[in-house]
Amino acid sequence: MSDCEKFLLKLYITGHTSRSERAIKNLRRICEQDLSGRYEMRVIDVLEQPQLAEDEKILATPTLIKELPPPLRRIIGDLSDTEKILLGLDLLPFELDCH
Amino acid sequence: MTIENSKIPVEKLSTGIEGFDLISQGGLPKGRTTLITGTAGSAKTVFAAQFLAEGIRKAEEPGVFVTFEEHPAEICKNLLSMNWHIAEWEERGLWRFVDASPQPGYEAIESGEFDLGALLARIEYAVRTVNARRIAIDSLGAVFTLFNNALVVRSELRRLSAALKGMGVTAVMTAERTQEFGEIARYGVEEFVADNVIILRNVLEAEKRRRTIEILKFRGTTHQKGEYPFTVLPDQGIIIIPISAIELKQRSSAMRVPSGSPEMDRMCGGGFFRDSLILVSGATGCGKTLMTAEFIGGGAKKGERSLLFAYEESREQLLRNAHGWGIDFEALERDNQLRVVCAYPESAGLEDHLIEIKRQIDSFKPDRVAVDSVSAMERVGTNRGFREFMISLASFVKHREIPGLFTATTATLMGGPSVTESHFSSITDTIILLRYVEMLGEMRRGVTVLKMRGSMHEKDIREFTIDNKGMHIGKPFRNIVGILTGKPEYLNVENADRLSDMFKD
Numbered sequence: 001m002s003d004c005e006k007f008l009l010k011l012y013i014t015g016h017t018s019r020s021e022r023a024i025k026n027l028r029r030i031c032e033q034d035l036s037g038r039y040e041m042r043v044i045d046v047l048e049q050p051q052l053a054e055d056e057k058i059l060a061t062p063t064l065i066k067e068l069p070p071p072l073r074r075i076i077g078d079l080s081d082t083e084k085i086l087l088g089l090d091l092l093p094f095e096l097d098c099h
Numbered sequence: 100m101t102i103e104n105s106k107i108p109v110e111k112l113s114t115g116i117e118g119f120d121l122i123s124q125g126g127l128p129k130g131r132t133t134l135i136t137g138t139a140g141s142a143k144t145v146f147a148a149q150f151l152a153e154g155i156r157k158a159e160e161p162g163v164f165v166t167f168e169e170h171p172a173e174i175c176k177n178l179l180s181m182n183w184h185i186a187e188w189e190e191r192g193l194w195r196f197v198d199a200s201p202q203p204g205y206e207a208i209e210s211g212e213f214d215l216g217a218l219l220a221r222i223e224y225a226v227r228t229v230n231a232r233r234i235a236i237d238s239l240g241a242v243f244t245l246f247n248n249a250l251v252v253r254s255e256l257r258r259l260s261a262a263l264k265g266m267g268v269t270a271v272m273t274a275e276r277t278q279e280f281g282e283i284a285r286y287g288v289e290e291f292v293a294d295n296v297i298i299l300r301n302v303l304e305a306e307k308r309r310r311t312i313e314i315l316k317f318r319g320t321t322h323q324k325g326e327y328p329f330t331v332l333p334d335q336g337i338i339i340i341p342i343s344a345i346e347l348k349q350r351s352s353a354m355r356v357p358s359g360s361p362e363m364d365r366m367c368g369g370g371f372f373r374d375s376l377i378l379v380s381g382a383t384g385c386g387k388t389l390m391t392a393e394f395i396g397g398g399a400k401k402g403e404r405s406l407l408f409a410y411e412e413s414r415e416q417l418l419r420n421a422h423g424w425g426i427d428f429e430a431l432e433r434d435n436q437l438r439v440v441c442a443y444p445e446s447a448g449l450e451d452h453l454i455e456i457k458r459q460i461d462s463f464k465p466d467r468v469a470v471d472s473v474s475a476m477e478r479v480g481t482n483r484g485f486r487e488f489m490i491s492l493a494s495f496v497k498h499r500e501i502p503g504l505f506t507a508t509t510a511t512l513m514g515g516p517s518v519t520e521s522h523f524s525s526i527t528d529t530i531i532l533l534r535y536v537e538m539l540g541e542m543r544r545g546v547t548v549l550k551m552r553g554s555m556h557e558k559d560i561r562e563f564t565i566d567n568k569g570m571h572i573g574k575p576f577r578n579i580v581g582i583l584t585g586k587p588e589y590l591n592v593e594n595a596d597r598l599s600d601m602f603k604d
Binding site for chain 2: 014026047050058059060063074085087088
């Protein structure tokens with residue numbers, strides 16, 4: 001697996017609440033720091049697109065799904081715990097190799 | 100939450116679950132949430148699904164099923180045995196799943212605050228899409244196992260409950276209990292989600308499983324109190340047997356029907372009443388099945404159709420015996436004058452027997468019903484279960500306004516009471532005792548009408564004999580006392596005369 005392959009991240013939120021905004025801000029910060037230039041981030045509001053939440057069987061919001069690269073990962077919460085996010089995105093072990 | 104207009108009473112939504120609408124006095128409170136709690140295997144999921152299924156089948160009301168435990172495909176498959184074609188309803192837009200069951204590989208890492216907003220959005224979306232009137236959520240306990248933070252789950256379930264009210268749907272939610280008698284549900288969910296609580300129990304009593312349903316509370320409206328037995332049948336789902344909710348409103352008729360024996364008719368003051376229950380009690384072999392056969396034969400002569408439930412003898416035995424008394428059951432069955440239903444009492448639970456009896460009566464629509472013997476059912480259930488069975492059976496037959504003849508076998512050869520009698524005698528209209536009488540080294544048979552509600556009847560104990568033409572009732576036993584207590588004593592003629600002289604003027 002290449003360390004520099006593209007990340008596809010989907011963030012599911014419920015409306016533009018302060019919690020949603022916080023999750024978006026946290027994710028953007030992490031992506032800029034660790035995945036600069038090699039990520040695509042999509043924000044999906046389940047109030048507007050409930051069928052997408054149904055398809056992905058999402059219960060909690062915010063939910064972050066790392067679709068690419070495999071394996072698929074789910075992280076729930078406002079993403080305030082950076083270490084857990086990095087762990088969830090499989091970024092911690094590779095960090096050293098990448099820089 | 101909206102404050103409801105206090106002048107409008109709580110409306111109820113007929114569930115369509117047999118017996119439930121009766122004990123709940125009309126169904127579930129409309130537009131509200133009802134919690135269904137029970138231990139594992141207490142039929143919570145069946146209740147929840149049946150609530151939706153009956154809505155679809157009886158009122159074409161669409162429903163949404165939210166599952167936190169089983170996968171929707173599993174639910175469809177399991178409930179197909181109830182004859183509920185969920186997949187077909189899904190296609191027709193009458194049923195919709197919200198699948199919140201655990202997905203392998205979907206285990207999430209928790210990082211920071213979250214809510215269940217997506218779940219709520221999905222439920223709202225599903226309700227809107229099919230225009231659902233009913234919703235079932237199975238089960239709340241499983242939601243707690245999905246997330247580490249119980250506090251969040253608790254407050255989110257409260258939010259869900261409020262949101263359901265806003266959607267105007269009538270909801271049932273299931274929740275687990277760890278004990279049959281104890282806290283209402285795990286995690287104390289009843290305190291924050293529901294106005295109404297129903298408990299399903301599945302208690303082991305004297306080695307037998309007994310299912311009951313109890314409406315614990317209906318906020319702001321009435322319901323029947325206490326536990327009611329129910330059963331789960333393959334093609335019908337839950338059927339509740341509403342024993343004490345049965346109203347005593349059957350009419351009483353003065354019309355008489357022949358018992359099948361002209362002498363017995365005379366003893367009863369002109370035959371049995373058309374809508375009465377007749378209990379024939381006696382020791383084994385003293386002529387109860389014979390009286391049953393005569394009852395059926397007497398009906399057939401008048402063109403009345405009979406339904407016989409036989410729990411003591413096989414079909415072949417029964418046909419042969421009746422033939423021996425000059426009554427051809429086979430011919431009657433061919434002419435559709437009779438249906439004989441034979442079953443081993445142990446083959447099913449009391450509730451299942453009761454439902455089978457009702458089903459047979461509903462389908463055959465007989466003019467007379469006979470059960471030989473009801474006391475055989477004593478073996479199947481507990482004392483309490485048996486009493487409920489008898490009451491329920493009696494009331495069902497009475498509502499049909501047809502005569503029902505039930506036999507009961509006494510425990511001892513010479514008489515004495517049986518359990519059946521003690522449970523049943525107060526609701527029967529007529530009691531006929533058949534007794535063995537030991538006389539001068541010989542076993543003879545006696546018959547007497549102990550009770551005949553609403554009519555004069557003979558008080559004599561008469562001797563009867565049995566031959567190939569059936570039952571022949573003869574003269575009263577005159578010089579013998581203590582037949583009914585099983586300790587006959589002889590009075591010599593002199594003593595008997597002296598006794599009658601004492602009361603002369």
